[in-house]
Amino acid sequence: MPDSPTARQVRSRVQRRLRYLYLSAVLWRRHIPIWTAAILIGLMASVFANGSHLSHAIFTRIYDNSPYWSLLITPAGLALAIWLMRHYFPGSAGGGIPQSIAALEGGMQALRERILTIRAAIGKMLLTLIGISSGATFGYEGPIVQVGAAIKYSLNRHAALRHEGAARSFILAGGAAGVAAAFNAPLAGIVFAIEEMGRTFDLRASSTILLSVIVSGLTATAILGNYSYFGMVSVNMELEQSWLAIPVCGIIGGLLGGVCCRIMLALTLRLPGPLHGWRLKKPVLFAAGCGLALAVIGIASDGITFGTGYFRAREIIEGSGAGMQGYGLLKLLSMFISFISAVPGGMFAPSLAVGAGFGLNMANLLPFLPQTLIVLLGMVGFFAGMTRAPMTGFIIVMEMTDSSAMIIPLMATALLASNVSRLITRRALYDGQVHIFLRQWHAGQTTPAAKQIDPRAAEK
Incomplete structure (x- = not known):
C-alpha cells in the first residue's frame, strides 16, 4: 500500500532534519x-x-x-x-x-x-x-x-x-x-x-x-589581562603642530628605516669580508663572538642595549628616558649583531624600540612639541620606513599605546616614511628577505641565509 501524503511529508521532514x-x-x-x-x-x-x-x-x-x-x-x-x-x-x-x-x-x-x-x-x-x-x-x-x-x-x-x-x-x-x-x-x-x-x-x-x-x-x-603593550599615553596633536612634526618624523624616519632595511638585506645575502667564511665554517663560535660583541656594547652603554628593548622604549614613550640620547644608534647596532649571529629571533619589537630611540633624538629638533608625541611619530616613521608596511605601522603603534586620538598624524607619518624609504631601497625588508629565502631554497644554495633552511646543508 503506497504511503499517504502525510506519511511522505513526515518522512521528507525527517530526512531533511537528519541531513541538517x-x-x-x-x-x-x-x-x-x-x-x-x-x-x-x-x-x-x-x-x-x-x-x-x-x-x-x-x-x-x-x-x-x-x-x-x-x-x-x-x-x-x-x-x-x-x-x-x-x-x-x-x-x-x-x-x-x-x-x-x-x-x-x-x-x-x-x-x-x-x-x-x-x-x-x-x-x-x-x-x-x-x-x-x-x-x-x-x-x-x-x-x-x-x-x-x-x-x-x-x-x-x-x-x-x-x-x-x-x-x-x-x-x-x-x-x-x-x-x-x-x-x-x-x-x-x-x-x-x-x-x-x-x-x-x-x-x-x-x-x-x-x-x-x-x-x-x-x-x-x-x-x-587587557593591557596596552607600551602603556597608556595621553597626547593629542593640534593641527598647527602637525604641519611640522609629521614631515620631520616622516622624512627622517623613512630615511633611517630605508638605510636600515638596505643593510639588513645585504647582511641576509652575505656578510662582509671574512665574516662570511667564519660564520659558514664555525657557526657556533661565530655566534659566541657576536655575543661577546653584544656584551661589550651593553657594558659600555650601562646595560641599556640588552634585551628586546620593550622596557627602554616604554620609558622613552612615558618621558623618563633621560640620558638615552644614543639609545637609537646603539640599539640598532646591537640589532644588526644579533641578526648576523643567525640565532632565531624577531626584529619586530626591537625595530620599534630603535624607532623610539630615534624619536627621542627627533624630539630635540622640535623642543617646543611634547616629547611623547614626537617619539610615537618617530616609532611609526622608522618602522614604516624599514618594513614599508604603513598600515601595519600606524595601527600597531596606535593600539600598543592606546593613542587613537593620534590616528591621522600616525597615518600621515607612516605613509610619508614608506614613500621616502623607496628612495633608499627598492625592496621592503620582509619582501626582500622572502625573495632571497625562496631563491636560495629553489637553487639549493649553501650561503648563510640558505643554511637557515637547513643549517647542516653546508657540511655535505
Missing part, C-alpha cells in the same frame, strides 16, 4: 581544529610574552649583580642556541615572518613540512627565549608569527594537503592570530595578514582570519 544534523556535525568537525589552534596560539603567545619578560628580568638581575657576567652569559647563550638549532631544530631558524610568508607561495609543500611543524614551533620558542635571556636584541613577536602559522597548519594538516587555498588560509590566520595575541592588537593582526603576508591573500580566508584573531586574542587577554 549530518552537515552540522561535519561543519563542527571542520571548525573544532580551527578553534583549538586559535586557543593554542593565544596560550603560546602568553607563554612567549611571560617567558620573554621573565628571561629579561633574570638577565637584568644577574647584570645588576655584576655587569661582567654578561661577558660569559651572552656568548654562551648564543652559542648554545645555534648548537641546538643545528642539531635538533633546523626548521626553527630565522626571524619567523619571512619564513611564514615564503610558505604561502604555491608549490612549497616541502618547505611547509619543514618549518610549519610542532617541533619547529617548540624550537622557535625555546631558541628565541634563550637568545632573549642572553641579553641579545631579539623579540618574540616575529617568531610568534611562525609559531602561530605552524600550530594552525599542523592541526589542520589534512585539509591543507587537500586544498592549496585552505593551506594558505591557515598560514595567514595563524600568523595574524600570533600578532594579535602577542601585541594585544587585533586590528594590527588583521592588517598585518593582509598587508605584509597577503601577497597571496584570498578573500575566502577572511572568516578564518577573523575567527582566529578573536579567539587567540581573547585567550591571551584572559591570561595576561
